[in-house]
Amino acid sequence: MSPPDQTTLPSNCDDASTLRVQNEALRNQVDTLQEQLAALKAELEAARGLTATAADTIAPTPADAPRRASCGPCGGDPSTSAPTAPPAHPPRAPPRHGLSRAQAERYSRHLLLPAFGVAAQERLCRGSVLIVGCGGLGSPAAMYLAAAGVGRLGLVDHDSVDVSNLHRQVMHSTARVGMHKALSGRLTCAAINPTVQVEAHVCGLSPASALALVDGYDVVIDASDNPATRYLVSDACVVAGKPLVSAAAVGTDGQLTVYNHGPDGPCYRCLFPESPSPENCSRCGEAGVLGVVPGVMGCLQALEAIKLLSGVGEVASKKLTLFDALSGRFTTVRLRGRSPGCVACGASPALTRASLPDYDYVLFTGQPPDDGPPPDLQLLDAAARLAPAEVAALLAAEANGAEANGAAAADGAAEAVAEAGEQGPEAGAKRGEDEARAGAESSTGSAGPAGPGPRRGVLLLDVRPQAQYDVMALPGAVHVPFERLDERLGEVLALCGAPAGSTPAGSSAAESSAANSAPTSASAAEAAPQGAAVDAPEAAAAGAGNHPPPRPRVVVLCRRGNNSQRVAARLAALGVEGVTDMVGGYQAWARQVDPAMPLL
Amino acid sequence: MVRVRLEFSGGLELLFGNQKECEVDVPVASGQQELTAGHLILWARDNMLQERPELFVKGNSVRPGILVLINECDWELCGAGESTISEGDHVVFISTLHGG
Ligand SMILES: [Zn+2]
Numbered sequence: 001m002s003p004p005d006q007t008t009l010p011s012n013c014d015d016a017s018t019l020r021v022q023n024e025a026l027r028n029q030v031d032t033l034q035e036q037l038a039a040l041k042a043e044l045e046a047a048r049g050l051t052a053t054a055a056d057t058i059a060p061t062p063a064d065a066p067r068r069a070s071c072g073p074c075g076g077d078p079s080t081s082a083p084t085a086p087p088a089h090p091p092r093a094p095p096r097h098g099l100s101r102a103q104a105e106r107y108s109r110h111l112l113l114p115a116f117g118v119a120a121q122e123r124l125c126r127g128s129v130l131i132v133g134c135g136g137l138g139s140p141a142a143m144y145l146a147a148a149g150v151g152r153l154g155l156v157d158h159d160s161v162d163v164s165n166l167h168r169q170v171m172h173s174t175a176r177v178g179m180h181k182a183l184s185g186r187l188t189c190a191a192i193n194p195t196v197q198v199e200a201h202v203c204g205l206s207p208a209s210a211l212a213l214v215d216g217y218d219v220v221i222d223a224s225d226n227p228a229t230r231y232l233v234s235d236a237c238v239v240a241g242k243p244l245v246s247a248a249a250v251g252t253d254g255q256l257t258v259y260n261h262g263p264d265g266p267c268y269r270c271l272f273p274e275s276p277s278p279e280n281c282s283r284c285g286e287a288g289v290l291g292v293v294p295g296v297m298g299c300l301q302a303l304e305a306i307k308l309l310s311g312v313g314e315v316a317s318k319k320l321t322l323f324d325a326l327s328g329r330f331t332t333v334r335l336r337g338r339s340p341g342c343v344a345c346g347a348s349p350a351l352t353r354a355s356l357p358d359y360d361y362v363l364f365t366g367q368p369p370d371d372g373p374p375p376d377l378q379l380l381d382a383a384a385r386l387a388p389a390e391v392a393a394l395l396a397a398e399a400n401g402a403e404a405n406g407a408a409a410a411d412g413a414a415e416a417v418a419e420a421g422e423q424g425p426e427a428g429a430k431r432g433e434d435e436a437r438a439g440a441e442s443s444t445g446s447a448g449p450a451g452p453g454p455r456r457g458v459l460l461l462d463v464r465p466q467a468q469y470d471v472m473a474l475p476g477a478v479h480v481p482f483e484r485l486d487e488r489l490g491e492v493l494a495l496c497g498a499p500a501g502s503t504p505a506g507s508s509a510a511e512s513s514a515a516n517s518a519p520t521s522a523s524a525a526e527a528a529p530q531g532a533a534v535d536a537p538e539a540a541a542a543g544a545g546n547h548p549p550p551r552p553r554v555v556v557l558c559r560r561g562n563n564s565q566r567v568a569a570r571l572a573a574l575g576v577e578g579v580t581d582m583v584g585g586y587q588a589w590a591r592q593v594d595p596a597m598p599l600l
Numbered sequence: 601m602v603r604v605r606l607e608f609s610g611g612l613e614l615l616f617g618n619q620k621e622c623e624v625d626v627p628v629a630s631g632q633q634e635l636t637a638g639h640l641i642l643w644a645r646d647n648m649l650q651e652r653p654e655l656f657v658k659g660n661s662v663r664p665g666i667l668v669l670i671n672e673c674d675w676e677l678c679g680a681g682e683s684t685i686s687e688g689d690h691v692v693f694i695s696t697l698h699g700g
Pocket of ligand 1: 270
């Protein structure tokens with residue numbers, strides 16, 4: 001058993017995170033060795049059984065049954081493996097390689113392959129790979145490298161398994177939701193091949209710990225999901241002199257290249273000296289990803305790592321492979337070489353072993369080193385926004401009011417809303433009118449949870465992308481995707497009872513008369529006895545010499561509560577009064593009001 | 601006019617009305633003999649881009665994080681913005697991905 005690399009890490013470093021890495025590595029090694037021991041014991045038992053059976057029938061004891069004690073990445077020195085005692089088995093030439101019998105059997109299809117063979121397999125068995133990220137890319141990469149017999153694997157991830165990961169992160173399982181991804185990955189890799197040493201690094205990669213980790217391996221795989229980590233991994237590989245197999249996948253697109261390899265291979269910064277803005281970075285958690293796409297790219301990463309370790313084949317340095325899943329096309333393009341002015345790998349690099357641990361990757365990329373949701377915005381006055389429970393109460397009060405009036409007006413309006421979503425602007429505008437009327441009819445004098453004032457109909461404006469709306473939505477919500485707001489602005493403003501920007505003259509008249517009549521109609525409805533209020537909106541509108549519908553109370557909804565604020569602020573600026581949004585969006589609604597709703 | 605086969609990928613297609621590939625006839629800038637990649641970018645911005653131009657161009661070039669490939673080759677290898685675009689060339693704008 002070779003001595004663990006991590007024990008030789010510099011101990012003069014007082015950095016807590018480096019110590020944590022060391023501790024973790026040692027713990028890992030204990031775990032891995034115990035797993036290997038268990039596997040060896042099982043093999044030994046099996047071999048004893050075979051020996052016993054064989055002894056019954058054949059006199060000589062097979063010398064190769066108790067396998068070589070060295071279980072590690074690679075067998076021992078070939079010279080020591082030749083039997084010293086007179087052979088007690090049929091004649092056999094001493095092996096000309098360092099693989100044990102078990103290894104030779106396990107990797108036999110590699111050994112049979114003329115383009116690979118036993119020498120390449122030996123190099124693989126002596127090699128080590130650090131995989132940064134145990135997600136959609138890291139899963140297949142780690143599994144294939146474990147299966148292929150890479151001597152030592154390091155799995156890095158600070159995150160735990162979430163149920164929404166499972167469609168693509170195939171190294172994890174339903175039973176492991178909540179478990180550290182690195183630990184789950186180690187279990188899977190050990191189950192595939194218990195002779196591989198697998199180290200789990202559950203603290204993730206930080207500028208302080210990156211060099212200590214990268215130094216400990218031969219090849220690094222970037223299977224991360226954010227720009228900050230990608231720059232950090234690349235810089236650490238340049239400083240430590242390790243080749244970096246990099247891939248990424250979002251939606252139905254995949255990309256792969258190898259950085260920092262060969263005499264003039266570029267690094268990540270050579271290609272992207274300036275970090276893209278957060279708006280230019282689509283994330284799987286927003287844009288979605290077809291599960292197989294990172295699977296394909298992760299497999300290609302395993303392949304490049306195997307080529308680097310074994311010395312077989314051509315490494316994808318200065319080449320970028322693009323995978324278009326929908327057209328089923330792979331394209332490989334030629335990339336520039338190393339840039340002399342690169343701050344990481346250029347002639348006079350600013351990034352060095354000394355400076356890297358203090359480099360601010362969050363500042364450089366403008367993004368945190370994870371794939372988490374964007375920070376919560378606070379564009380609207382916090383007091384004016386509605387919590388999910390308040391929206392629920394508002395909707396319940398509206399429904400009750402309609403019931404008390406002995407009319408199914410609210411239901412009808414809600415249905416009309418649902419239909420309007422599919423029927424387009426005119427139906428939507430008509431429905432807005434109906435619903436607003438239903439709201440006025442339902443008035444019972446009690447102020448809604450949103451504050452004092454006459455109750456109006458509620459207009460739920462859902463601004464999520466079509467794909468999210470298709471999964472689930474609140475009943476009656478009018479759906480106008482955020483990206484389509486501009487082109488449907490007139491329609492939306494009409495629904496909200498605000499002047500349409502496209503017809504300033506007519507609409508401003510309508511707006512001023514609506515402004516005059518709305519309070520009148522509402523207070524009339526409120527003061528009048530039930531039943532008598534039914535005609536109030538029409539009467540008030542008629543009195544104003546126009547037929548402006550009472551304006552609904554507009555509540556904008558989105559997935560998390562950021563775009564809804566943007567839209568509400570925009571509508572408010574365009575003259576929609578009292579427009580607000582739901583704090584935390586549908587995610588908060590699903591958590592706080594309706595746990596049966598799927599949490600997207 | 602120079603006929604160019606344009607392709608957008610890595611999410612950039614969303615800025616161009618979700619079209620991944622198209623053939624366009626691009627005029628040579630006045631006072632110029634040939635079409636340059638730099639001029640093609642500005643032409644695509646003014647004539648093809650449908651939303652959020654700030655996600656495609658910065659100054660007179662593409663935004664950081666966008667690679668330009670001319671005939672399956674990194675444009676840095678043939679002069680970047682000064683690269684000459686000839687009749688029938690294949691130009692790809694590709695946004696680098698970070699997800700995994
Ligand atoms: Zn570089």
